[in-house]
Amino acid sequence: MSSPTAHSADHDTTACKASRHARVQQLITADETSLIELETxxxxxxxxxxGRVFVEVPDASWIFDLTVPARMIVTWLDRSQRSGEPGSGRSCAPGQALARAVNAWSDEMLCPGAEESVCAGGTRIHLLGGYLGTADIFDHLTETLGTDAASIATPARFGLVTAR
Structure with a gap:
C-alpha cells in the first residue's frame, strides 16, 4: 500500500490528552474485501x-462492532438497501454506495488541500477495498478537491499513485 507520512511519535496517550494537541482527522474507506486490513x-x-470510517458491505449480515478511537464515527453502507444510479431501477453496484457517501462527506468536511491544511490538524486518507469505489473516490479527492495524490494511501496493486 502506498502510504503518506507515518504517524509521528508525538501521538502517545499523554500527548493525545493535552488540550492543545492537534488532532489528526482520518478518512478511511473499506468494503467486504478489506475488513482485515481495516481492523489492522x-x-x-x-x-x-x-474522522470517519465508511464501510460498504453486501448486506447487514456483514456488519460488526468495529472498535475505533472515541472521536471517530463508523458508517456502514448496506448495498442491499441502496439503489444504483438515480432513475435507473438498478441495484447498487459494488463501490457505488461507498463513492457516493465518501464524496459527499469530503465535499462538506475536507478543507481544500486537506492533507496539508491546518484545519483539524490535517487529514490522513486511507482508501481500502475494491478498485471501482476506490478509484472513484481517489479521482474526486484529487481532481475536484485538489488533494495531492501522493498523500492518499491506496492498495499498490491499483496503481493510483505514480512514483514521485
Missing part, C-alpha cells in the same frame, strides 16, 4: 484521531 489499520490509529 484502525488498531494502529492514535487514540486522539478524529
Amino acid at each position: 489499520l484502525v488498531a494502529t490509529l492514535p487514540i486522539c484521531s478524529t
Whole structure:
C-alpha cells in the first residue's frame, strides 16, 4: 500500500490528552474485501484521531462492532438497501454506495488541500477495498478537491499513485 507520512511519535496517550494537541482527522474507506486490513489499520490509529470510517458491505449480515478511537464515527453502507444510479431501477453496484457517501462527506468536511491544511490538524486518507469505489473516490479527492495524490494511501496493486 502506498502510504503518506507515518504517524509521528508525538501521538502517545499523554500527548493525545493535552488540550492543545492537534488532532489528526482520518478518512478511511473499506468494503467486504478489506475488513482485515481495516481492523489492522484502525488498531494502529492514535487514540486522539478524529474522522470517519465508511464501510460498504453486501448486506447487514456483514456488519460488526468495529472498535475505533472515541472521536471517530463508523458508517456502514448496506448495498442491499441502496439503489444504483438515480432513475435507473438498478441495484447498487459494488463501490457505488461507498463513492457516493465518501464524496459527499469530503465535499462538506475536507478543507481544500486537506492533507496539508491546518484545519483539524490535517487529514490522513486511507482508501481500502475494491478498485471501482476506490478509484472513484481517489479521482474526486484529487481532481475536484485538489488533494495531492501522493498523500492518499491506496492498495499498490491499483496503481493510483505514480512514483514521485
